[in-house]
Amino acid sequence: MTGNTRVLMSMIYWAFVIYLFVPLMLMVLMGFKASKFIGFPIKAWTLEWYLGVFESAEVIDVFAYSMTIAIASTALSLFIGTWIALLLGPNRFFGRAALFALTCLPAVIPGIISAISLRIYARLLEIDPGMIAIILGHTVHNVPFVALVVMARLSTLPQSQLEAARDLGADQAVTFLRITLPYLKPALIGAAVFCLLLSFDDFVRSFFLGGYEPTLPVLIFAKLRSGMSPEINAIATVALVITAVLGLWAERWTRRVTP
Amino acid sequence: MTSHTEIVVHLDRITKRFGDVVAVDDLDMQIMAGEFVTFLGPSGCGKSTTLRIAGGFERPNKGRVVLAGEDVTALPPNKRDVNMVFQDYALFPHMTVAGNMAFGLELKGESRSAIERRLDELLALLELEPLRERTPDQLSGGQRQRVALARALARDPRLLLLDEPLAALDAKLRAQVQLELKDIQKRTGKTFFFVTHDQDEALTMSDRIVVMNHGRVEQSGTPEELYHHPASRFVAEFIGETNFFSGAVRSIDGQRVAIDWQGVLLHAAIGDQRPTIGQSVSAALRPERIRLHRDRPTSDNALEGRLVKRVFKGSRTVLDIAVGESAVIRAFDATDVAERINPGRLWLSWEPESLALLRD
Numbered sequence: 001m002t003g004n005t006r007v008l009m010s011m012i013y014w015a016f017v018i019y020l021f022v023p024l025m026l027m028v029l030m031g032f033k034a035s036k037f038i039g040f041p042i043k044a045w046t047l048e049w050y051l052g053v054f055e056s057a058e059v060i061d062v063f064a065y066s067m068t069i070a071i072a073s074t075a076l077s078l079f080i081g082t083w084i085a086l087l088l089g090p091n092r093f094f095g096r097a098a099l100f101a102l103t104c105l106p107a108v109i110p111g112i113i114s115a116i117s118l119r120i121y122a123r124l125l126e127i128d129p130g131m132i133a134i135i136l137g138h139t140v141h142n143v144p145f146v147a148l149v150v151m152a153r154l155s156t157l158p159q160s161q162l163e164a165a166r167d168l169g170a171d172q173a174v175t176f177l178r179i180t181l182p183y184l185k186p187a188l189i190g191a192a193v194f195c196l197l198l199s200f201d202d203f204v205r206s207f208f209l210g211g212y213e214p215t216l217p218v219l220i221f222a223k224l225r226s227g228m229s230p231e232i233n234a235i236a237t238v239a240l241v242i243t244a245v246l247g248l249w250a251e252r253w254t255r256r257v258t259p
Numbered sequence: 260m261t262s263h264t265e266i267v268v269h270l271d272r273i274t275k276r277f278g279d280v281v282a283v284d285d286l287d288m289q290i291m292a293g294e295f296v297t298f299l300g301p302s303g304c305g306k307s308t309t310l311r312i313a314g315g316f317e318r319p320n321k322g323r324v325v326l327a328g329e330d331v332t333a334l335p336p337n338k339r340d341v342n343m344v345f346q347d348y349a350l351f352p353h354m355t356v357a358g359n360m361a362f363g364l365e366l367k368g369e370s371r372s373a374i375e376r377r378l379d380e381l382l383a384l385l386e387l388e389p390l391r392e393r394t395p396d397q398l399s400g401g402q403r404q405r406v407a408l409a410r411a412l413a414r415d416p417r418l419l420l421l422d423e424p425l426a427a428l429d430a431k432l433r434a435q436v437q438l439e440l441k442d443i444q445k446r447t448g449k450t451f452f453f454v455t456h457d458q459d460e461a462l463t464m465s466d467r468i469v470v471m472n473h474g475r476v477e478q479s480g481t482p483e484e485l486y487h488h489p490a491s492r493f494v495a496e497f498i499g500e501t502n503f504f505s506g507a508v509r510s511i512d513g514q515r516v517a518i519d520w521q522g523v524l525l526h527a528a529i530g531d532q533r534p535t536i537g538q539s540v541s542a543a544l545r546p547e548r549i550r551l552h553r554d555r556p557t558s559d560n561a562l563e564g565r566l567v568k569r570v571f572k573g574s575r576t577v578l579d580i581a582v583g584e585s586a587v588i589r590a591f592d593a594t595d596v597a598e599r600i601n602p603g604r605l606w607l608s609w610e611p612e613s614l615a616l617l618r619d
Contacts, residue, residue: 163316164349166336168363168414178362182353 024240031233038228049234059219059235066216069131069206070199073138077195078188080139081146086180088147089154107144114141115208122209130211137205142195149194153187154180186254193250197243265292266328267418267450268313268341273322275308275474282308283319284474290418290452295444297453297461299497300471306454307422309471313452314420315339327417337366343420347427348407350395356406357382357391363414381409384443401432408440412447421453425460437463458498462486470494486545488530491618495543502544502588504614508534515611518542521583526559527614534616541617548613549590551578551605558608564588566602580607 030038034046053059084103088096106114118140122133157180165175203217210218216239223232268290275283283305290296298306311317313324315336323332331339342363350359357378364374382388385405395403404424411419425433425440441464444451455461461468462482470477470485470493478490489495492503504527506520516534517524527542534540555561567587568579576597578590588607592600 158347158349160345160347160349161351163336164343164345164351165362166316167314167341167343168410169337169366170362171335171337174366179351182351185353 027233028237028240030230031237033230036229038230038233049230050237052231053234053238062214062216062219063238065131065213066200069134069138069215070196073135073142073199074192074195076135076139077142077146078192081143081191082150082184082188084143084147085150085154089151103147104144106140107148111202111204115204118205119208128211129209130213133209133211134206134215137209138195138199138202141202141205142198145194145198146191149187149191150184153184157183190250190254193246197247200239200243266290267292267294267326268452269323269325270309270313271323271325273309273312273319273324275305275312275317275319281474283312285322286471286474286476287322288469288476288479290450292450293448295441295451295453295464295466296469297455297465297467298469298471299455299458299461300477301497302456304471305474306456306471310343310420310422310452310454313418314341314343340414340417341420342411342414342416342418343422344404344407344411344424346422346424348395348403348424350403350406350410352395355392355394356387356398356409359395359406360410360413363410367414377413381412384446385409400428401436404428404436408443412449416449418450418452421451423455425455425457433460434463440464462498468498470497472497488615489543489617490531492541492543495615495617500546500589500591502546502549503541504544505539505541508536508538508540511536516540516616521586523562523583525614526611527616528612529616532616532618542614543617544588544609544614546577546589547575547591548609549588549592549607550609551580551590551592551596551600551607553601553605555606556608559611560614561606561608562588563604563606565604566600569597569602580605582607 029042031049032045032047033042034044034048035042084099088100088103115137118133118137119129122129122136127133127136161179161183162175165179166172170178201217202215203221206215207218207221214222216235220232220235223229223235266289270286270288273283273286274281286305286309288309298309300306308317312319315324315331315334315338319332323330325331326339326341336343351362354362360378360381361374364377369377378391382391385408387402387405387409390398390402390406395406398406404427407424425436428436437460444464453461453464465482467479468482468485469479472493478485478494480488485494485498489498489501495501495503504518504520504525506518506525508516509519509524510517511529511534514529516527516529518527518540525542532540550556555563562582564580564582566578567581568577570577570579571594574594575591576594578592578597578600580588580590582588590607
């Protein structure tokens with residue numbers, strides 16, 4: 001590569017970074033504006049909106065509600081996804097390809113269609129709109145991601161590891177708990193963080209399956225309808241910081257433990 | 260040392276098929292207590308499958324595995340008093356050296372103090388003490404191999420299975436580890452069932468070598484027996500270098516047989532074979548058994564030839580000698596002797612005992 005192309009390449013890269021981050025920066029910035037309306041010029045600054053986030057019982061409750069849903073659906077997704085991966089992984093059986101396709105399906109179905117069908121299904125099962133319905137909805141959406149990540153990791157587990165464990169006296173259950181599960185740990189942590197973020201971020205499913213209590217994205221949407229105010233920017237910024245920290249930490253951690 | 264009289268494992272007429280492929284074909288073999296037995300053969304000869312059957316990782320289609328008098332054919336690996344050193348060592352990456360070694364003992368239900376004692380003993384035996392708290396990714400290839408051995412020895416199994424455990428090491432380290440392994444086997448008195456395709460490994464370490472080909476046993480015997488008295492052409496070719504002579508039997512006299520080879524009578528040792536007059540037979544001659552002379556020697560086996568190639572190999576020299584119309588006979592000689600041989604015509608001779616009659 002010549003010097004000129006290198007300069008050009010890095011300029012394009014930085015242009016892309018700016019394009020990505022300017023909107024986020026603007027959002028963070030507006031949260032400090034001492035005025036009811038979003039937009040330039042910013043004449044006076046305040047911390048009022050940010051303090052408001054932490055003082056408002058409503059916002060705190062919504063954060064907790066979203067977190068609870070994210071954690072519960074993640075736990076369920078990990079369990080079911082790992083189960084499916086173990087079933088699909090090493091075994092050859094009739095209908096394997098079909099089961100694999102079915103497993104992946106919820107990940108590629110458009111959110112709105114999946115949300116409507118889940119809503120109908122929940123009513124059929126007489127599950128009231130609310131936390132349980134959202135958790136189940138998020139789980140359906142997350143399971144494919146867990147299954148795929150775990151399957152990829154599982155395929156790199158040498159058969160001899162399992163044979164060595166059996167050879168040293170472990171039955172199948174002990175082999176799973178002491179060899180397979182530790183080997184899957186980085187994949188499980190990666191998948192867990194991904195599921196937490198997907199669930200925390202999800203609007204469409206939460207909107208259709210939710211009851212009167214809103215999740216964070218639903219709350220932000222509701223507030224938007226009553227007019228843009230820097231309060232929304234403050235809430236969104238706090239959510240942004242939480243997800244970014246979680247995501248970056250997970251990325252670092254996975255890199256450290258993966259051999 | 261044990262006297263090799265007690266049978267540790269009896270592979271009782273075992274057959275194993277994978278689809279249409281017969282991996283092991285009616286193999287019958289006993290391994291005695293304290294023996295270092297090596298199954299030697301090219302890849303795909305069924306040696307690893309035989310090992311895995313003994314370990315419980317494969318079920319034979321026919322036959323039984325009898326371990327210390329007990330039929331264990333249907334038992335899974337965790338129910339057998341047998342441990343294995345895997346080709347890739349299969350050390351558990353998330354455990355330390357000590358953790359790997361303790362794994363089998365914990366599952367046996369040993370007390371913490373008994374486990375610690377056993378670890379101390381093995382770490383000392385294999386000189387692994389300083390590596391105790393390391394994880395496998397912090398070890399060199401040779402160290403991993405020793406940890407794998409220590410882990411397999413930890414449960415004090417009746418039989419230790421070793422699946423080409425030196426294949427991953429470089430040549431120099433391999434030579435050293437061969438001697439270490441043999442030494443450890445002697446000191447522990449354990450029965451080793453070793454599998455390799457490397458004849459050098461087999462000759463260096465084994466009390467007994469079982470040569471396998473196409474799922475069958477070609478020959479079983481001490482390294483010396485196999486080297487000096489190969490039963491078949493396959494064994495003679497697989498172990499060391501060999502010159503082959505084929506021809507019809509002209510006369511039989513006690514332990515000697517005279518073969519007509521390209522119009523010259525060669526005298527060979529009969530060994531275990533039962534040739535008849537007129538039968539077409541093969542005989543094998545090791546290159547280092549050939550002596551070279553300037554003039555016709557007074558020997559039962561003498562051939563005149565012409566030196567066509569000389570390859571210097573350090574302490575010895577390889578000499579290729581053309582004899583008759585198309586045959587080339589290979590001889591090894593000490594380099595100082597070989598250096599005195601002039602190019603051109605010369606004579607070869609050997610003792611009749613050095614020319615071994617083959618089965619086919």
